[in-house]
Amino acid sequence: MALQKLHGIKNSRFYFIISLYAVGISALAIYPTALISFKNLEKEALQTQGMLKLNYANIWWSDYMAHKIRDQMVQAEIDNLNFSLRESPSPDIHKQQLLAKYSYLNKYMYDDRRNSDSLSNLISKARGNENESMEKITSSSHISKNIVLYDFVIILLILAGTMTGISDIAKRKSFGYSAFCSGGIGIILILYASLYPLF
Numbered sequence: 036m037a038l039q040k041l042h043g044i045k046n047s048r049f050y051f052i053i054s055l056y057a058v059g060i061s062a063l064a065i066y067p068t069a070l071i072s073f074k075n076l077e078k079e080a081l082q083t084q085g086m087l088k089l090n091y092a093n094i095w096w097s098d099y100m101a102h103k104i105r106d107q108m109v110q111a112e113i114d115n116l117n118f119s120l121r122e123s124p125s126p127d128i129h130k131q132q133l134l135a136k137y138s139y140l141n142k143y144m145y146d147d148r149r150n151s152d153s154l155s156n157l158i159s160k161a162r163g164n165e166n167e168s169m170e171k172i173t174s175s176s177h178i179s180k181n182i183v184l185y186d187f188v189i190i191l192l193i194l195a196g197t198m199t200g201i202s203d204i205a206k207r208k209s210f211g212y213s214a215f216c217s218g219g220i221g222i223i224l225i226l227y228a229s230l231y232p233l234f
Contacts, residue, residue, distance in 0.1 A: 050203050053211045057199035060218045064192040067185040067225055074185070078178040085171030088164045095161035102154055106144050113137045184228050191221030 116134040120126065147153045195218030202210035 049208060049211065050206070053199045053202050053214070056214065056218065057196050057203070060192050060195045060199065060214075060221075063222070063225070064189055064196070067188045067192070071182055071185045071189075074178050074182050078175045078182070081171045081175040081178065085168045085175065088168035088171060092161050092164035092168060095157055095164060098152065099154065099157040099161060102144060102152065102157060106141070106154065109137050109141050109144070113141060181228065184224065188221045188224050188228070191217045191224070195221060 113134065116130050116137065120130055120134065123130075143150055143153075145153055145155070147155055150156070195214045198210045198214035198217065202208065202214060
């Protein structure tokens with residue numbers, strides 16, 4: 036009789052602990068759910084910034100191509116004027132002035148210090164924006180990995196909560212131990228993700 040009472044007290048204590056564990060696990064499941072919402076917002080912001088940087092890169096590449104075409108046209112004019120001035124017996128002042136103007140334009144297109152839209156500056160701007168875009172997109176993919184991990188943690192915690200309920204209703208300790216295992220794995224993963232995030 037005393038042994039049955041002791042066994043009953045141990046059982047009731049176990050199921051009381053199971054009930055508290057169920058409440059704790061349910062409350063803990065809110066944390067990764069909130070993190071998923073936050074990470075989704077962060078991922079969307081990074082993707083938007085990445086697309087914006089990619090758009091800027093395209094604009095700078097377009098500017099570079101336009102300047103490159105202009106440079107080729109100026110170079111062709113310089114070549115034509117040089118050829119024409121060499122062929123003519125008397126120097127043409129107008130052609131000499133045009134040659135000086137085109138020569139100045141040609142030098143200005145390559146002057147990185149005075150011309151912020153020089154050819155090499157435009158390439159630098161385009162590549163810089165491209166690199167920033169790739170960094171943002173890569174960061175957003177790392178955040179997606181975190182979201183998958185948090186989803187898995189939520190599944191483990193829901194499974195643990197369900198097992199505790201079944202254990203309490205069916206009065207089967209095996210379900211309670213399974214709940215402790217799955218919930219414990221979920222808690223370990225959430226601690227790991229909080230201390231060592233993938234991003």
